[in-house]
Amino acid sequence: MDLISIFPAFWTAGADTATGTTDLVPSVQDVVDTMGEEVKQTSSILSRIFQPILDKLPSLIFAVLFLLIGMFLVKQIMRILKRAFNRSNMDGIMSSFIRSVAKIILYVLLIVIALSILDVPMDSIVAVIASAGVAIGLALKDSLSNLAGGFIILFSKPLKEGDTIEADGVMGKVEAITILYTRIVTVDNKTVFIPNGVVASGKIINYTDKETRRVDLNFGISYEDDIDAARAVLLDEVKAAPESLDAPAPKVVVLSHDESAVTLQLQVWTKSEDYWPLHYRLLESVKKAFDAKGISIPYPQMDVHLPENTSNSDK
Known part of the structure; x- marks a missing residue:
């Protein structure tokens, strides 16, 4: 005895209407068939979604492994290049710049090879790189000029x-x-x-491309002071300075006749790295030596002459 024979009303029932008899409850076979169709459609949709991923899964895993191994190799190559440049006594600036450019090129090649492993057409890769290059070039034209x-x-x-x-x-x-x-x-x-x-x-x-530099210092003396005496004081201070060089020989020249002073220029040579120490030393020592010798360093001044009859004309 089956369920249909025991409960016939639940499986097939009719109702008399004005137009005839209508089935109210579908049969079990209809329900099973409907559910089967739904499962089949859902399975087909999922299959269409995930099947390409499943097909590409081995290539995807291999591409990821290639990227990881490639990044490790790039780091090793960078270390090898750094050691090689250091052994060749290459300028540190050029070494750093070349390694930066090489690193970028290696990473770009790594990405291109990984995309080719995933069966991305090389023409598409080149087209994307070219388009990106044009877009980046327009957006970063100043950066490209810096490069x-x-x-x-x-x-x-x-x-x-x-x-x-x-x-x-x-x-x-x-x-x-x-x-x-x-x-x-x-x-x-x-x-x-x-x-x-x-x-x-x-x-x-x-400032340091050459081994030596010349220090030029200007000193003003009054018109009443003796130029030769001032020159001797300046040369004595140069001889006492440990940073000064004997060759080329230091000298003192009359640079100009200014409104308030006669300007003497001291020209003395030194090593490039000693330029500022000598510069500051001479500025201080010359001032002290001039004070000791009674040589004045005049400051700008103006003489104002008033007419004698100014008071009378005001009256």
Whole structure:
């Protein structure tokens, strides 16, 4: 005895209406068939969604492993390049710049190879890279000029690591040249980043490119003082300064006849690194020596002459 024979009213029931008899409850077979169709459709949709992923899963896993291994190899290559550049005594600025550019190129190649493993057409990869390059170039045109400026600085070599330079109105020691910026540390220990494009296209004064520099100092004496006596005092102070060089020989020349003083210029040579110590030493020692010898350093003054009949004319 089955369920249909026991409870026939629950499975097939009819109701007399004006138009006839209508089934109120579907049969079990209809329900099973409907559920089967729904499951089949759902399975088909899920299959269409996940089947491509399942097909690409081995390639995806291999691409991820390739990226991880490739990133490790890139780090090792960077270390090898750094050691090689250090052994070759390459300038630190050029070494850092070349390694930065090489790192970017290696990572781009790594990504391209990983995409090719995933069967992405190479034409599409090249087209995307070209389009991205154009878009980035338009958006970052100033940065590209800085990149080009970095190459110009490295290959023309107007400066090197450790040089004291003046560029874009900033004076300091060159610490590094990155892809986009030249890093300078000023004498008061401030770090200044100047765009490479500005450095390459502007005026660069390199204070330490040569081994020696000449210190030029101007001293004014009054018209009543003896020029030869003042010259002797200046040369004596140069001889007493340990930073001064004997060759080329120091000398004192009359630079100009000014309104309030005769200006003497002291010219003395020194090593580039001793420029400022000698500069400050002579400014102090010469002032003390002039005071001891009675040589005055006049300050600007103006003589005002009043007519004698000014008071009478006012009356």
